[in-house]
Amino acid sequence: MLQLSKKVEYGLIALRHMAMKPSGNVVTTKELANEYDLPYELLAKIMQKLARGGVVRSLQGVKGGYTLAQRPSDLKVALVIRIIDDSKPMVAECYTEGPEGCYLFYNCTIRRPLGKLQRNLNVLFDQMTVQEII
Amino acid sequence: MLQLSKKVEYGLIALRHMAMKPSGNVVTTKELANEYDLPYELLAKIMQKLARGGVVRSLQGVKGGYTLAQRPSDLKVALVIRIIDDSKPMVAECYTEGPEGCYLFYNCTIRRPLGKLQRNLNVLFDQMTVQEII
DNA sequence: GAATATAGGACTGGTAGGGTCGGATATTAT
């Protein structure tokens, strides 16, 4: 359906929330889940991914939580998608791999033309930062 | 994963094929399936949808098949997606329905910002025609 | 050491997408 996954949505909501607080402010998953009524455990996983991806910094322990590891103006939406969904936002899968990825590869007549669309899409996601979604 | 469905891909391949033939040329599903090694029955369904959607004209019977019902330069990729997938290419589902569609609606903080991205995406798909993918 | 936070593996359940099958209908050619 060509649609962002809920995970990405939740991730963006969380990052936006953090971006609106003063820099360095610690936010817990619980707090986020309550505030936006998101499933806690799922959100927790997302935050962990964002932490592994270097987008947020995690602090363990009783006073722990997450802080933004990058300035919102530097944080590209494309990166968030890549981290959470383990993939670039792509129009067709054939843009990742070579001939192995798609049995149509040589027969596929729309790969090249769709590339144009793909590039435009990339630009879109690569330009938009978390700063802009505040 | 934010990716075009295979159905849409197949549909575009078919339409491109037809667009390259002289106008009015009749093409059968069988021919298309053989040429591009696509699953016949699935492609047949897609062609039927395109016919119902007014994108191609169907001719039944032994000498039957499909012809383009619109000039390739008029045929928007967005329309093809809408017809085949029964949906607009959307970033988030909340852009279809009102508050009923999404329980987050009022809490959702990214709807408005994502709208910008959505509009850009719409422009992309609305501008690109089948003519351009030849 | 109790409380509370992240870390992360395992599992479930629903749904949509890709693909298949069977039969009905229309048209042409023999």
Place this chain on the structure above:
DNA sequence: ATAATATCCGACCCTACCAGTCCTATATTC
């Protein structure tokens, strides 16, 4: 007429993926 060949269309399967849950381990604070 009837055989051949095309679209039409409903029903079905099956697999993969996604959202969501559960449970346990680990780190940190008080």
